[in-house]
Amino acid sequence: MQLLDKYKADVSTLLETATPENFATVVRAIELSSHYMTLALGSTQLDAASQDDTGDYGAAKALLDQMQPKPATSAQAAAMADVALEPAAPANENTGAVAPAPTDEFKVERKLIGAIAGNHFFTEAAVRDLDLADGDTVRISDDDDFDGEEEVTIIERNRSTAEPNIETMTGAVIERDDNLPADYAFYADKDVHGDVLMRTNDDLPFTFLIKPNDAARLALRSGDIVDLSWYRTDGPQVATVTWVYKDKQGLKPVRHVAKPKKKQAKAEANANADADATPIVTAKTYDPQIKFTLDGKKILLIGNVKSLPGLKAVITAHNGGNVVATDATKGAQLKHKLERTDVAVLITDEVHHITTNTSVKIAKKLRVPYAVANSDAPLNVERALYRALSGMPAYEPSAGDFDYPEV
Secondary structure (H helix, E strand, O other): OOHHHHHHHHHHHHHHOOOOOOHHHHHHHHHHHHHHHHHHHHHOOOOOOOOOOOOOOHHHHHHHHHOOOOOOOHHHHHHHHHHHHOOOOOOOOOOOOOOOOOOOEEEEEEOOOOEEEOOEEEOHHHHHHHOOOOOOEEEEEEOHHHOOOEEEEEEEOOOOOOOOOEEEEEEEEOEEOOOOOOOOOEEEOEEOOOOEOOEOOOOOEOOEEOOHHHHHHHOOOOOOEEEEEEEOOOOHHHOEEEEEOOOOOOOOOOOOOOOOOHHHHHHHHHHOOOOOOOOOOOOOOOOOOEOOOOOOOOEEEEOOOOOHHHHHHHHHHOOOOOEEEEOOOOHHHHHHHHOOOOEEEEEHHHOOHHHHHHHHHHHHHHOOOEEEEOOOOHHHHHHHHHHHHHOOOOOOOOOOOOOOOEO
């Protein structure tokens, strides 16, 4: 059956369901389907059986003409007259009608991988970057300031106390075992800290078998750190790998303690037998070269910063607050990050110039102080922070330096 014939049959079926109560709804449905059918026919240039000689899609137009309102039959007129004679409901009375929701607001439906909101799909990376959760209400609109990208704003968080439909195990470590059954080659039973991921009702360690298609899709290797998710109704036996971490940053144990030498171990153990053993953490430090304070401000570093711990030390030395690094490239994602920061530093040797331009445009619009560092060298970032706070030019001049107040 040709597309046009199938469409005619569907419209006829719709018309057969028309009643005085749903007449307006049926007509609206036909109008919408006619609109999109015309677009579809136009995109395929119709076929030989439905295209007229002038090329103006006459067959589609003729069909649309058939959709124009026609005089009601006597039976329909009588039925409609009966409806019209019924007393109208008072304006302030609840008639059960629901006002249509704004077309740019949607509920987020979380999937194992990614999420959907209306007819919009978000990748898993976008969900994590935008911090979307199942049941959130978002507004999605095109923003010309961001090169036509969609702008996503969370306007209401899901406050339901019901158990989530999806369960996730974070930071699982992939291990290889060639003795696994069938086509399985990988499993996971411990997290990055070496702790058991999950225990059965009998208090035994639960082993997650990694699906062969997940292993192939993500090119998994032994030692990879992943997130495993599953629908609560299905159970962890069919868990899917939903995320692979690029590195272990953020998943390592918070505290690291050097192991004592074997000769000293026993003596130190006896000495501390009756004392609380408190691990000592030595953080990276930085000697400030410029005199200024960040007063606890939140700092955003734009760029896939590999030396983030060292740059955190720079910011800590100036009494900075929370530090976030992002390698986001999309305008909507960058806007989401910049809305939640006080000062931004763009590290140009780690991002594309298009990302830099987009970040600058958004920072200006949001009035977020920003500056540009040409590398992630601590002194360059320190100088950029000072320029951002002081309202100085964002870029360091190529010939000669600015005067910075020395410590």
